[in-house]
Amino acid sequence: MSNVNERILGIIDFVRDCYEAQTRAFSAFEYDYLRELILKNKITSVLDVGTGEGNFISGLARLTPDVMYKAVDADPELISSAREKHGEANLSFEHRLFDHSFPSGNFDLITARFAVEHMKNVPEFILDAFLKLRSGGILMITEYFIDTSYAGNSTWKLFRDKELEFYHNIGSHPRISLALPKYLKDHGFSGVESVLRHVSPSTVGQTDFYNVIRSYANLYSAVEPDLWTKELKQQILDYCDKAHTEVTEREDVLFVSQTMGRRP
Numbered sequence: 600m601s602n603v604n605e606r607i608l609g610i611i612d613f614v615r616d617c618y619e620a621q622t623r624a625f626s627a628f629e630y631d632y633l634r635e636l637i638l639k640n641k642i643t644s645v646l647d648v649g650t651g652e653g654n655f656i657s658g659l660a661r662l663t664p665d666v667m668y669k670a671v672d673a674d675p676e677l678i679s680s681a682r683e684k685h686g687e688a689n690l691s692f693e694h695r696l697f698d699h700s701f702p703s704g705n706f707d708l709i710t711a712r713f714a715v716e717h718m719k720n721v722p723e724f725i726l727d728a729f730l731k732l733r734s735g736g737i738l739m740i741t742e743y744f745i746d747t748s749y750a751g752n753s754t755w756k757l758f759r760d761k762e763l764e765f766y767h768n769i770g771s772h773p774r775i776s777l778a779l780p781k782y783l784k785d786h787g788f789s790g791v792e793s794v795l796r797h798v799s800p801s802t803v804g805q806t807d808f809y810n811v812i813r814s815y816a817n818l819y820s821a822v823e824p825d826l827w828t829k830e831l832k833q834q835i836l837d838y839c840d841k842a843h844t845e846v847t848e849r850e851d852v853l854f855v856s857q858t859m860g861r862r863p
């Protein structure tokens with residue numbers, strides 16, 4: 600059985616906007632963090648698991664031209680689009696599932712960005728990643744965390760509740776962030792650490808923030824139209840148009856986790 604939720608495969612036309620919006624909104628803090636990690640640890644080889652269309656990893660490859668990147672995804676359409684879009688000399692794409700059969704690469708760093716939440720067996724992935732790292736190599740997982748408790752108004756609360764339901768419906772993990780540090784520790788990683796980043800209009804800017812929310816509403820509605828009805832989608836899109844220009848007391852916020860550990 601493959602270690603990926605098939606519900607998210609073969610839907611390139613629905614996910615494209617979402618992956619681009621996420622890269623625009625979140626990448627500023629992610630690039631700073633990863634570039635520092637790469638330089639500090641003298642990393643020269645990176646494997647990106649679940650690279651999608653490769654938007655994020657190609658930006659990182661441009662920032663660190665001395666590092667060799669290999670990027671894989673289980674979705675063939677995303678990989679052929681990635682090849683067309685990105686031509687960095689230090690980055691290669693491969694259509695391939697990452698699992699125990701993946702050839703050992705002795706990688707210095709394995710990254711997985713918004714991919715683990717769509718894996719069927721997360722502990723299995725952690726073990727597979729451990730085995731493909733060199734001694735001293737680092738696993739770095741970036742994940743989404745759906746919080747439904749902090750909401751300044753009923754529409755934002757509705758968005759978050761329906762987002763949570765969407766994840767449950769399609770069989771993905773809306774709060775895998777919280778389980779990751781222990782999974783890493785249990786599988787032998789040392790120096791495990793994890794941070795939760797606040798992604799909000801104050802940290803990434805109003806435009807990029809609400810463009811991400813718009814792209815989520817469009818994606819959820821395309822994939823699960825019975826849950827994310829046309830009316831719900833329109834309500835969220837209207838909210839984004841309004842929120843974009845309004846200053847509110849309690850701002851909307853998404854959480855993104857960065858969890859890492861080192862193979863001893």
Ligand SMILES: C[S@@+](CC[C@H](N)C(=O)[O-])C[C@H]1O[C@@H](n2cnc3c(N)ncnc32)[C@H](O)[C@@H]1O
Nearest residue numbers: 602603618649650651672673674696697712714
């Ligand atoms: C939400 S997308 C994230 C894409 C990209 N990392 C980004 O940040 O834009 C998750 C991707 O992970 C891929 N994926 C999940 N599990 C995988 C596995 N075990 N092997 C290869 N690809 C996997 C899926 O096919 C999907 O394209």
